[in-house]
Amino acid sequence: MxxxxxxxxxxxxxxxxxxxxxxxxPITRFPPEPNGYLHIGHAxxxxxxxxxxxxxxxxxxxxxxxxxxxxxxxxxxxSIQEDVRWLGWEWKNLYYASDYYQQIYDWxxxxxxxxxxxxxxxxxxxxxxxxxxxxxxxKESPYRxxxxxxxxxxxxxxxKGEFAEGARVLxxxxxxxxxxxxxxxxxxxxxxxxxHHRTGNTWHVYPMYDxxxxxxxxxxxxxxxxxxxxxxxxxxxYNWFIENLPVPHKPRQIEFxxxxxTYTVMSKRKLLQLVKDKHVSGWDDPRMPTICGLRxxxxxxxxxxxxxxxxxxxxxxxxxxxxxxxFCLRQDLEEKATRRMVVLDPLKVVITNFPEExxxxxxxxxxxxxxxxxxxxxxxxxxxxxxEDFMENPPKKFFRLYPGGEVRLRYACYITCTEVIKDAEGNxxxxxxxxxxxxxxxxxxxxxKVKGTIHWVSATENTPLEVRLYDPLFxxxxxxxxxxxxxxxxxxNPESLKVVTAYGENDLAHAQPGERFQFxxxxxxxxDKDSRPGAxxxxxxxxxxxxxxxxxxxxxx
RNA sequence: UGCCCGAUGGUGUAAUGGCAGCACGAAUGGUUCUGGCCCAUUUAGUCUAGGUUCGAGUCCUAGUCGGGCAGCCA
Numbered sequence: 001m002x003x004x005x006x007x008x009x010x011x012x013x014x015x016x017x018x019x020x021x022x023x024x025x026p027i028t029r030f031p032p033e034p035n036g037y038l039h040i041g042h043a044x045x046x047x048x049x050x051x052x053x054x055x056x057x058x059x060x061x062x063x064x065x066x067x068x069x070x071x072x073x074x075x076x077x078x079s080i081q082e083d084v085r086w087l088g089w090e091w092k093n094l095y096y097a098s099d100y101y102q103q104i105y106d107w108x109x110x111x112x113x114x115x116x117x118x119x120x121x122x123x124x125x126x127x128x129x130x131x132x133x134x135x136x137x138x139k140e141s142p143y144r145x146x147x148x149x150x151x152x153x154x155x156x157x158x159x160k161g162e163f164a165e166g167a168r169v170l171x172x173x174x175x176x177x178x179x180x181x182x183x184x185x186x187x188x189x190x191x192x193x194x195x196h197h198r199t200g201n202t203w204h205v206y207p208m209y210d211x212x213x214x215x216x217x218x219x220x221x222x223x224x225x226x227x228x229x230x231x232x233x234x235x236x237x238y239n240w241f242i243e244n245l246p247v248p249h250k251p252r253q254i255e256f257x258x259x260x261x262t263y264t265v266m267s268k269r270k271l272l273q274l275v276k277d278k279h280v281s282g283w284d285d286p287r288m289p290t291i292c293g294l295r296x297x298x299x300x301x302x303x304x305x306x307x308x309x310x311x312x313x314x315x316x317x318x319x320x321x322x323x324x325x326x327f328c329l330r331q332d333l334e335e336k337a338t339r340r341m342v343v344l345d346p347l348k349v350v351i352t353n354f355p356e357e358x359x360x361x362x363x364x365x366x367x368x369x370x371x372x373x374x375x376x377x378x379x380x381x382x383x384x385x386x387x388e389d390f391m392e393n394p395p396k397k398f399f400r401l402y403p404g405g406e407v408r409l410r411y412a413c414y415i416t417c418t419e420v421i422k423d424a425e426g427n428x429x430x431x432x433x434x435x436x437x438x439x440x441x442x443x444x445x446x447x448x449k450v451k452g453t454i455h456w457v458s459a460t461e462n463t464p465l466e467v468r469l470y471d472p473l474f475x476x477x478x479x480x481x482x483x484x485x486x487x488x489x490x491x492x493n494p495e496s497l498k499v500v501t502a503y504g505e506n507d508l509a510h511a512q513p514g515e516r517f518q519f520x521x522x523x524x525x526x527x528d529k530d531s532r533p534g535a536x537x538x539x540x541x542x543x544x545x546x547x548x549x550x551x552x553x554x555x556x557x
Numbered sequence: 558u559g560c561c562c563g564a565u566g567g568u569g570u571a572a573u574g575g576c577a578g579c580a581c582g583a584a585u586g587g588u589u590c591u592g593g594c595c596c597a598u599u600u601a602g603u604c605u606a607g608g609u610u611c612g613a614g615u616c617c618u619a620g621u622c623g624g625g626c627a628g629c630c631a
Contacts, residue, residue: 006571006579033631068630124629131627135559138627169629179560181627190629209631233561233626255562257624262568268631310580312570316563317624324569324581334594341591368594399592408590442590453590520591548592550583 008313010048010254014056014224023223025058030084030091031065031213031227034076034197037283038083038291040304040325041266044259047308048226050089061220062091066098067212069196083291088301095220097212098198104207104215105159107245108170108189112151116244117188118144119154120171127169130176131184137177138184144173158191161204165191170205174240182237186210214238218247225251228258229315259311260319263472264289265479265488279492280473286528286539287473287496297470298516298526298541303329322472326542329524337518338365341377341410341455342504344467344522346384348459349431351415354381358461361441363411377505379412382459384503386521389454390431392420399451401431407452410520414439414450455520463509466537468528469498502538511536518544 017023030049053060062084066072111117120143132138155170170189178184188211195201217225232255242250260266266289274280283290286297294304306328311320358378366372389400401407406416419432438444475493482490515527523543531537
């Protein structure tokens with residue numbers, strides 16, 4: 001670990017705890033509820049939980065927080081494991097909160113015996129009335145002073161399935177006037193008859209989050225239970241249980257701010273809505289901030305981890321620029337991604353003085369690393385160039401192709417535009433050009449400079465590709481910033497996906513799903529899982545940084 | 558008109574009573590067979606008012622602003 005790098009506040013706490021002898025090494029846990037897919041916000045928690053443990057020689061458990069059988073499913077426990085592993089982490093133990101049901105139940109009995117919990121027959125609504133408001137104290141339940149014997153009997157019968165859901169709950173007996181609502185005799189067990197995905201019909205009562213989480217931490221010997229800010233108000237309750245139960249270990253809960261990113265939404269509810277209403281193709285749609293979506297889009301685990309690290313950690317709500325994620329991706333792939341030439345928006349150029357035969361030119365797979373080898377690219381009389389690489393009436397400082405102008409075809413030769421061919425509507429349909437035979441190999445004996453180098457592909461020797469061009473899913477930095485009566489869906493970016501047929505170098509026909517490339521001058525791309533031999537599908541992960549496009553992109557038309 | 562938490566450039570994050578720094582973004586220039594990468598430069602910040610102190614972004618008080626909390630969700 002770098003000694004002089006600044007520490008975040010949780011690292012500081014852990015270091016203090018080690019220095020004072022409170023702990024030898026930190027033991028953490030990542031505790032998702034298996035009721036949905038992980039997103040990049042979870043990636044922050046994952047990197048924190050696993051990262052802290054690793055940094056200080058401890059370990060981290062993966063714990064499925066499965067205390068609500070009505071919402072959870074095995075489908076999710078598989079995807080969660082896959083996503084955590086993909087991010088590059090390995091857990092010490094895979095646990096389930098449901099593994100601890102018996103112990104947690106016994107602790108509830110303990111509380112009852114101690115006179116610190118009671119069975120309450122109030123309905124959900126009645127409990128709500130009794131809870132009071134933010135400014136007024138609550139009222140005690142009429143069932144609050146039942147005898148321990150009666151409570152025990154009732155609680156056992158609740159668990160045997162004798163009562164309907166909602167008929168009774170078990171509540172901790174704390175303080176109905178407490179300014180923190182969480183301590184106003186919170187419900188700790190409720191009746192649920194839905195079978196649990198792991199324990200089946202064994203139980204008819206299930207512990208609430210507050211009664212399961214801290215105790216699960218205690219059982220596992222968790223030293224630092226890291227969670228997001230909305231649980232801050234629950235910490236006094238978390239501690240109350242730890243203090244009032246004969247737990248084998250006392251964990252400490254520490255909260256941090258959850259991660260938001262510009263131009264996206266992060267709540268499970270909203271992501272679910274995007275999927276259900278078919279605004280995206282599924283949880284792994286490459287525009288989704290889910291881990292599986294990022295993976296499919298082409299982001300690397302390294303880039304996601306770096307992004308999370310760069311975003312930092314604190315207790316104030318953070319909204320990080322999406323640009324930072326893309327920066328991390330480009331930084332990672334700059335030195336890794338194989339380079340290829342692909343024309344996304346083709347404009348045909350006929351090189352009138354070019355021989356009929358195909359000529360082959362050598363292109364580096366990764367110019368900065370000769371060890372990565374090269375491939376031969378076929379140049380023919382007719383080629384495609386990017387439509388935006390030609391302008392009939394170029395502005396100053398445009399150094400691509402224009403009538404009478406000369407550019408370098410990457411790795412091949414210099415061409416000069418001699419003629420612009422248009423259709424009846426005046427659209428440019430084709431260009432004529434001549435090449436300088438002395439420029440073969442892309443330099444000339446006279447060493448003359450050409451300002452522009454553009455990518456190209458043979459019009460006759462190429463492979464067509466379905467390329468999916470992604471842009472942010474929302475057109476507003478904060479999609480939730482809406483007028484009265486509107487929702488985040490009104491901020492969906494109608495142009496978040498454009499599908500084009502592109503033409504690429506021939507070997508791309510064999511590209512495998514998951515394979516990543518830099519298409520020179522265009523961006524980073526990743527072969528989609530929909531890809532088939534003969535029908536290659538490629539996602540644009542992100543564009544290259546583009547000064548020209550930013551400055552003149554719109555005006556240049 | 559309750560309780561809890563927070564407030565440093567556009568964004569994120571450091572400075573732990575002693576020169577407000579780093580990264581992203583933005584801008585400018587250099588370099589270049591990718592208008593990429595790289596290099597250099599620039600831009601821009603301590604919420605307010607008091608107090609403690611030789612000295613306050615940091616400590617104290619009050620205020621302002623922002624976030625969270627009234628599921629038998631997590």
